[in-house]
Amino acid sequence: MVLVIDIGNTNIKCGLYSDGKLANSWRMSTVLEKTADEYGIKLMAFFQQTHRDPDDIRGIIISSVIPSINYTMEHMCRIYFQRKPIFVGPGIRTGIDIKYDNPKELGADRIVNAVAGYDRYGGPLIIVDFGTATSFGVVSEKGEFLGGAISPGIKISAEALTVSAAKLPRVELMRPESLIQRNTISAMQAGIIHGYVGHVDYIIRRLKQEMDCSPKVIATGGMAGLIAAETDEIDEIDSLLTLNGLYLLYQKNAR
Numbered sequence: 001m002v003l004v005i006d007i008g009n010t011n012i013k014c015g016l017y018s019d020g021k022l023a024n025s026w027r028m029s030t031v032l033e034k035t036a037d038e039y040g041i042k043l044m045a046f047f048q049q050t051h052r053d054p055d056d057i058r059g060i061i062i063s064s065v066i067p068s069i070n071y072t073m074e075h076m077c078r079i080y081f082q083r084k085p086i087f088v089g090p091g092i093r094t095g096i097d098i099k100y101d102n103p104k105e106l107g108a109d110r111i112v113n114a115v116a117g118y119d120r121y122g123g124p125l126i127i128v129d130f131g132t133a134t135s136f137g138v139v140s141e142k143g144e145f146l147g148g149a150i151s152p153g154i155k156i157s158a159e160a161l162t163v164s165a166a167k168l169p170r171v172e173l174m175r176p177e178s179l180i181q182r183n184t185i186s187a188m189q190a191g192i193i194h195g196y197v198g199h200v201d202y203i204i205r206r207l208k209q210e211m212d213c214s215p216k217v218i219a220t221g222g223m224a225g226l227i228a229a230e231t232d233e234i235d236e237i238d239s240l241l242t243l244n245g246l247y248l249l250y251q252k253n254a255r
Contacts, residue, residue, distance in 0.1 A: 116245030
């Protein structure tokens with residue numbers, strides 16, 4: 001079995017692959033202060049709950065957007081699985097041509113999504129990852145990662161509104177049917193959701209203009225379902241894109 005770990009700013013997503021298929025997946029909070037033992041014990045509990053044997057793990061691959069947590073996770077893998085993990089980063093074989101000015105600046109999650117997206121859907125392609133930040137990645141017909149855009153995620157945007165405006169409360173992210181609302185909470189929900197959909201629509205349309213073609217648009221990430229339901233610019237939601245990309249990269253780089 002292969003363990004894949006995607007470390008994001010808010011959550012850590014883990015997937016367990018057996019015979020080339022995702023057998024189990026788990027999610028836990030990203031907490032920088034946690035130790036290797038705390039993460040290891042949490043993973044051991046997941047394994048026990050699903051009747052999986054940690055000794056069956058033959059390899060581990062990790063993508064991380066938080067460099068300061070990487071040593072902790074590597075230490076955890078060595079202690080609890082007796083495996084040295086592969087980290088997605090410079091020097092890893094991807095099978096795609098990265099056209100970034102400085103490839104070392106490119107987030108590991110964006111590399112992983114590009115690899116998975118091109119493998120499954122081909123190109124040209126736009127991948128929208130709705131996480132703590134929302135990233136837009138562009139992949140050419142030939143499998144080149146051309147770049148893209150990054151903007152604040154919808155949760156960050158909503159939080160900024162409540163922090164900066166003293167009388168505005170935190171609200172649940174759900175869409176009212178109408179934009180004309182007669183109470184503060186519904187008015188905030190309408191503005192946040194519809195406003196963010198407009199933001200996403202505009203960026204995708206501009207990307208299509210600059211690409212001068214009709215790419216397939218794939219959405220992934222925790223908030224993908226909420227936004228994709230409100231726009232015609234997104235063709236498909238692929239919630240497993242990042243985990244599948246990690247497994248593909250493991251296959252390309254395992255020795």
